[in-house]
Amino acid sequence: MTINAHPELPEFDYIRPATLEEASRFLSDHAGEARPLLGGTDIFVRMRDGFWHDKYLVDVKNLDGTDNLHFHPTAGLTIGAGVNMNRVMTMLEVQQYYPVLAEACRSVASYQLRTRATIVGNLCNASPAGDTIGACMLYDGVLKVHGVDGYRDEPLKTFFLGPGKTVLKPGDIATAIQLPRPPAGSTGTYIKLGRNTWSDLSIVGVTALGSREPASASGYSFHVALASVAPVPLEVPAVHSYLSENNITPEAFIEAARLAQQACNPIDDVRGSARYRKAMVKKLTEKALLITLDRLEGRE
Amino acid sequence: MTIETDISHKIPHPIGDNVPRVDAREKVIGSALFADDLQFGPGLLYARIKRSTLPHAYIKRIDTSRARQLPGVKAVVTGEDYPGLIGLYLQDRYIFCRERVRYVGDPVAGVAAISEEIAEKALDLIEVEYEPLPGVFDPEFGASPEAPVLHPDLGQYEVANFIFPEPGSNISNHFRVRKGDVEAAWVQCDAIVEHKYRSISQSDVQVIAPYVGGGFGCKAGVSMEALAVAIAWKLRGRPVKLRLTREEEFYASFVRQGVVAHFKMGCDKDGRLLAMENKFFWDGGAYTEYGVNITRAAGYSSSGPYDVPNMKTDSYCVYTNHPVGGPMRGFGMPEMHAGLEQCIDELAYAIHMDPVQFRKINCIKTGSTLITGMTMHPTGLTECLVKAAEAIGWGRKDPPSAPNKRRGKGIALMWKAPAMPPNAGSSAKVALNEDGTVTVSVGGQEIGQGSFTIAAQIAAAALGVPVETVRVASPLDTNYSPYEWQTVASRLTWSMGNAVSAAARDARQQILEMVAKAWNEKPEDLDIIDGKVISYRSEESIPLKNIVIYGISLPNNEGWVGGPVLGRGTFMPTYVTGLDAETGQGPRAVVHYTVGAQAVEVEVDTDTGKVEVIRGVAAFDVGKAINPDMVKAQMEGGFVQGLSTALFESLQLKEGILQNPSFVDYRIATSADVPHNIQAIIVETPQDDGPWGARGIGEHAMVPTIPAIANAIYDAIGIRVGAPPYTSEKVYLAMLDAGLIEE
Amino acid sequence: MAQHAITLTINGEWEQVVVPSQMTLLQMLREKLARTGTKNGCMAGECGACTVLLNGEPVNSCMVLAVECDGMHIVTVEGLMQDGVLDPVQHTIIEHGGVQCGFCTPGILISARALIDRNPDPSEDEIREALVGNLCRCTGYLRIVDAVKDAAALSRQAATL
Numbered sequence A: 001m002t003i004n005a006h007p008e009l010p011e012f013d014y015i016r017p018a019t020l021e022e023a024s025r026f027l028s029d030h031a032g033e034a035r036p037l038l039g040g041t042d043i044f045v046r047m048r049d050g051f052w053h054d055k056y057l058v059d060v061k062n063l064d065g066t067d068n069l070h071f072h073p074t075a076g077l078t079i080g081a082g083v084n085m086n087r088v089m090t091m092l093e094v095q096q097y098y099p100v101l102a103e104a105c106r107s108v109a110s111y112q113l114r115t116r117a118t119i120v121g122n123l124c125n126a127s128p129a130g131d132t133i134g135a136c137m138l139y140d141g142v143l144k145v146h147g148v149d150g151y152r153d154e155p156l157k158t159f160f161l162g163p164g165k166t167v168l169k170p171g172d173i174a175t176a177i178q179l180p181r182p183p184a185g186s187t188g189t190y191i192k193l194g195r196n197t198w199s200d201l202s203i204v205g206v207t208a209l210g211s212r213e214p215a216s217a218s219g220y221s222f223h224v225a226l227a228s229v230a231p232v233p234l235e236v237p238a239v240h241s242y243l244s245e246n247n248i249t250p251e252a253f254i255e256a257a258r259l260a261q262q263a264c265n266p267i268d269d270v271r272g273s274a275r276y277r278k279a280m281v282k283k284l285t286e287k288a289l290l291i292t293l294d295r296l297e298g299r300e
Numbered sequence B: 001m002t003i004e005t006d007i008s009h010k011i012p013h014p015i016g017d018n019v020p021r022v023d024a025r026e027k028v029i030g031s032a033l034f035a036d037d038l039q040f041g042p043g044l045l046y047a048r049i050k051r052s053t054l055p056h057a058y059i060k061r062i063d064t065s066r067a068r069q070l071p072g073v074k075a076v077v078t079g080e081d082y083p084g085l086i087g088l089y090l091q092d093r094y095i096f097c098r099e100r101v102r103y104v105g106d107p108v109a110g111v112a113a114i115s116e117e118i119a120e121k122a123l124d125l126i127e128v129e130y131e132p133l134p135g136v137f138d139p140e141f142g143a144s145p146e147a148p149v150l151h152p153d154l155g156q157y158e159v160a161n162f163i164f165p166e167p168g169s170n171i172s173n174h175f176r177v178r179k180g181d182v183e184a185a186w187v188q189c190d191a192i193v194e195h196k197y198r199s200i201s202q203s204d205v206q207v208i209a210p211y212v213g214g215g216f217g218c219k220a221g222v223s224m225e226a227l228a229v230a231i232a233w234k235l236r237g238r239p240v241k242l243r244l245t246r247e248e249e250f251y252a253s254f255v256r257q258g259v260v261a262h263f264k265m266g267c268d269k270d271g272r273l274l275a276m277e278n279k280f281f282w283d284g285g286a287y288t289e290y291g292v293n294i295t296r297a298a299g300y301s302s303s304g305p306y307d308v309p310n311m312k313t314d315s316y317c318v319y320t321n322h323p324v325g326g327p328m329r330g331f332g333m334p335e336m337h338a339g340l341e342q343c344i345d346e347l348a349y350a351i352h353m354d355p356v357q358f359r360k361i362n363c364i365k366t367g368s369t370l371i372t373g374m375t376m377h378p379t380g381l382t383e384c385l386v387k388a389a390e391a392i393g394w395g396r397k398d399p400p401s402a403p404n405k406r407r408g409k410g411i412a413l414m415w416k417a418p419a420m421p422p423n424a425g426s427s428a429k430v431a432l433n434e435d436g437t438v439t440v441s442v443g444g445q446e447i448g449q450g451s452f453t454i455a456a457q458i459a460a461a462a463l464g465v466p467v468e469t470v471r472v473a474s475p476l477d478t479n480y481s482p483y484e485w486q487t488v489a490s491r492l493t494w495s496m497g498n499a500v501s502a503a504a505r506d507a508r509q510q511i512l513e514m515v516a517k518a519w520n521e522k523p524e525d526l527d528i529i530d531g532k533v534i535s536y537r538s539e540e541s542i543p544l545k546n547i548v549i550y551g552i553s554l555p556n557n558e559g560w561v562g563g564p565v566l567g568r569g570t571f572m573p574t575y576v577t578g579l580d581a582e583t584g585q586g587p588r589a590v591v592h593y594t595v596g597a598q599a600v601e602v603e604v605d606t607d608t609g610k611v612e613v614i615r616g617v618a619a620f621d622v623g624k625a626i627n628p629d630m631v632k633a634q635m636e637g638g639f640v641q642g643l644s645t646a647l648f649e650s651l652q653l654k655e656g657i658l659q660n661p662s663f664v665d666y667r668i669a670t671s672a673d674v675p676h677n678i679q680a681i682i683v684e685t686p687q688d689d690g691p692w693g694a695r696g697i698g699e700h701a702m703v704p705t706i707p708a709i710a711n712a713i714y715d716a717i718g719i720r721v722g723a724p725p726y727t728s729e730k731v732y733l734a735m736l737d738a739g740l741i742e743e
Numbered sequence C: 001m002a003q004h005a006i007t008l009t010i011n012g013e014w015e016q017v018v019v020p021s022q023m024t025l026l027q028m029l030r031e032k033l034a035r036t037g038t039k040n041g042c043m044a045g046e047c048g049a050c051t052v053l054l055n056g057e058p059v060n061s062c063m064v065l066a067v068e069c070d071g072m073h074i075v076t077v078e079g080l081m082q083d084g085v086l087d088p089v090q091h092t093i094i095e096h097g098g099v100q101c102g103f104c105t106p107g108i109l110i111s112a113r114a115l116i117d118r119n120p121d122p123s124e125d126e127i128r129e130a131l132v133g134n135l136c137r138c139t140g141y142l143r144i145v146d147a148v149k150d151a152a153a154l155s156r157q158a159a160t161l
Helices: A020-029 A043-048 A085-090 A092-097 A099-106 A119-125 A133-138 A237-245 A250-263 A274-296 B003-010 B024-028 B065-069 B116-125 B182-188 B224-233 B246-252 B292-300 B333-350 B355-362 B381-392 B451-463 B492-519 B628-647 B705-717 B728-737 C025-032 C088-095 C105-118 C124-130 C142-160
Strands: A013-015 A034-037 A056-059 A069-072 A076-080 A142-147 A150-155 A160-162 A173-179 A187-193 A204-212 A220-227 B045-051 B057-063 B073-078 B107-113 B127-132 B171-179 B191-200 B240-242 B258-267 B273-285 B310-319 B405-416 B426-432 B438-442 B470-472 B526-529 B532-535 B541-543 B566-571 B594-605 B611-621 B678-683 C003-010 C013-020 C051-054 C057-060 C073-075
Touching: A020 A034, A020 A056, A020 A142, A020 A173, A069 A092, A076 A092, A076 A119, A085 A092, A085 A099, A085 A119, A092 A099, A099 A133, A099 A187, A099 A204, A119 A133, A119 A173, A133 A187, A133 A204, A133 A220, A187 A274, A204 A274, A220 A237, A220 A250, A220 A274, A237 A250, A250 A274, A274 B728, B024 C088, B024 C105, B045 B116, B045 B224, B045 B246, B057 B107, B065 B073, B065 B116, B073 B116, B073 B224, B107 B116, B107 B224, B171 B292, B182 B273, B182 B310, B191 B333, B224 B240, B258 B333, B273 B292, B273 B333, B292 B310, B292 B333, B333 B355, B333 B405, B333 B705, B355 B381, B355 B405, B381 B405, B381 B594, B381 B611, B381 B678, B405 B705, B426 B451, B426 B492, B438 B451, B438 B492, B451 B470, B451 B492, B492 B526, B492 B532, B492 B566, B594 B705, B594 B728, B611 B628, B611 B705, B628 B678, B628 B705, B628 C142, B705 B728, C013 C025, C025 C051, C051 C105, C057 C105, C088 C105, C088 C142, C105 C124, C105 C142, C124 C142
Parallel strands: A013 A056, A034 A056, B045 B240, B273 B310, B438 B470, B611 B678, C003 C073
Antiparallel strands: A069 A076, A076 A173, A142 A150, A142 A173, A187 A204, A204 A220, B045 B107, B057 B127, B073 B107, B171 B310, B191 B258, B258 B273, B405 B594, B426 B438, B426 B566, B526 B532, B532 B541, B594 B611, C003 C013, C051 C057, C051 C073
């Protein structure tokens, strides 16, 4: 936010194309001055604050299946770009097979904001603080992208380049996020430390996902992703390897948490200092792993 | 004569009743109008303000020519157009800056145009050239001789006779108290504690609409109104609307002053307070026209609600290059009590005495001689303290809810007087209508505190009519509404209430005299009950609606008596005296003090530092609760605002630039951050000159919350965290640095 | 500046409006149609004073473009009262003293109505969570939470009648 935010949105043209092809073409023809519009909850704030000055907003919410939310027993979950977070988190299959995603959605802002906010928008906005990004990464999410040359897939692991920066090019429209079906019994948690109990942006966010994994030495597979502590949403592979190779004990979780702490690289900002953030990564990673284990063992 | 008792059973006396708010229905159906809701038609113009981008600088040049040429722009004004100084207690600001700017946000120029968008574009076309000057960002430094002087003309400014600026410095008011002999008293003390608190960072309020929404003080006085008037002046006959963005609101309207406070206090081994020496440096911001009086109020109340025989206080209002400090719920009291009430705890601990016991010994009682020399009126502070302690279960330590949590309890007292000129007055009119209903006209605004409902109750009780038949005329309009000093200082129930009561009694007297004449009885034998005049002598009765407009016809066509009934009433305190400039001594410093206590129970999460307030108790002596439910609502709402300030709120200023001008990063308490239970306890020690004994309770409700929470945190973890807000981060790092926890 | 002609219902009445692209639903309601019950508190989706129902779901109307609402159904605070009878949330918030300055009240009422519509018997914690997007400075929230609980009970009673 800036100190001289405008009283209203600046002038722009609202474009509603009839097809994705048309939308991609328009966005590509107006590179640098057009932007795809989903829920708008970030775009409007940034435009009013004067950070973004696009001449065109291209509404892609109701095009060619972007409004679909669908679970397939083998293929997994497809969340269209226009599907809002409340719809995702209340879907039974999401609660059953992707509980961490539902938990992450619930932590975002307020109910009325989530009526507009979308998961795909959260991903494309590429904020290091994005609450649902960690879950989408750990569930091996792949974005379906429509560009001037048609469809392609973009795995999330290689999607983020920096704060607000992704591999998307002019003309690209992320139309859906696809999450393969996770291993049976997998579960986890999203711990968000904000200034308020609910509704805040994260000072630190920790996503943990675990499952039984007979092939690993420990018999388990754990994955951790961190929010708000690096220029990009951060998955920590070291945690996964350590907890695959070592016996699952409280001490092992402490060591894994230390590895997560090592991997992060936070900054000082109005929401928190780097020192506090680093300390919280350790505390909350340990806690997230403990909760995940409890849930795996059916203790919760 | 049984009629009186019969009716008094049937008709509830509206004083002390939980009468529903008179403004509630229109507020829930969406028809209540706030300033921005008013419709002005197609002629409306929109104003926007060009603001300084530097905290302190000379204005070398302003070029408005390009802005004036923009189609749709109707007027551009700058400081050149308005050379006069304005201000409430100290005239130290221009409407638009002249020669220099003193904070980021200082108005430099104003534009009116046919749309907000065009006005905004015109702002970009105004060129301003600055020459930067060194700034002052700390009040203690600002008070020192090394600091650059921000107002070189301070000596020429007009000033109220109870404000004492020190020209040539940044001190715009220096208030002193000298009582007894502090130096001699230190020698007799068995324990002395000394602390410096940055009691509060400058914090703002959620202010919503410029009419009656979310006031809490920072809409008092004249701030953005002057800008709109100055622009409209150039456009005679056309309405101009100026609305601040939420972001502007955070730095361009009054903010709570920051303070650096030094406390030194000592007691003997029996726990009797012997001396106190306080020094406050208030961060007044760029202009202190209103803020100087906060410094004064904090000065004459600087002992807190304690009986202190030897007192020395220096309270300085200091200019800085920060947003303009001004009134905000509590008017200096939350800031001052934040440090003082923690020191009181420390002193009690120093002599191994329970903090509640220590407060019982030392708190102000009826007849105490206050530090200004004033004698304390009847007060129920001890009762508030005892009841709050009892309700929180003081002395009982409950186990925390989880192994990583620590639990603690804290208590704090408060006092506050209405801080206003000695002769702040009120007036009211009570008119009776054809249908026997009553219209009360007042000049005090309904800002959510319930003043209209209180006015209706008081008028109904004083006149003798059902409260449902009383309407309060709104919106207020200076063309028609009677005079009121200001809707501030938690003074309306008391001061405006007195005026309403007087007006209703005046109307009542007119009615009784009219009827007495017509019935050939004495007014003393008549009464008005439930909207009817009755005679105790003849047992006759007549409804008001038959007589209050057309009078009463005399028998045998002999003519008429009476006519339209219109009562008028005023109130002004006449007994407040001046205070000596050197010693702060005078027979009566203030009209009265509202006192109270709060107690809280908190849990601190040692993993994250998060503080959760799990229970709260508030006990205040309101003299008489005219509407007990609304009094309790003030106590609860005030408690949560105090909690919000204690845990979340801070304007983060870096070299005068606000880092968090929005609700994204200026966090306030939400529905999920408040305790499930806040117990509100009403204590009633009547005020001799209050309506039915009532005193104010509005601001007071948040005054002791910060120290109560700070004391509870100390009880939980044994650490004084420092300046609020007590964020998770601050508490966590304090625990880490103290070695209480390991990373 | 592109203008769009849109058709939508507001509190059950069809409206045709011409709006520029950048006009928000909130601006359209307040500035174009003079429906001022919905309040402008922050223009950033943070305070909730502008909350309205859009096709039955609560949204911050400052975060929705008017043009996006073509063909949709809007309910504002002015539409809660039916045939002169207050909605249970309006009734109980008065009863519990959950109104002070009243600026946040329209948004709170809409959020509360939406909560009860999707969850007829919300727990206290569910009510608190549903209201975190509606900031209130005056009341301290407790009376509002109690009012919503009672309103849910009243609404359930009305549904079984």
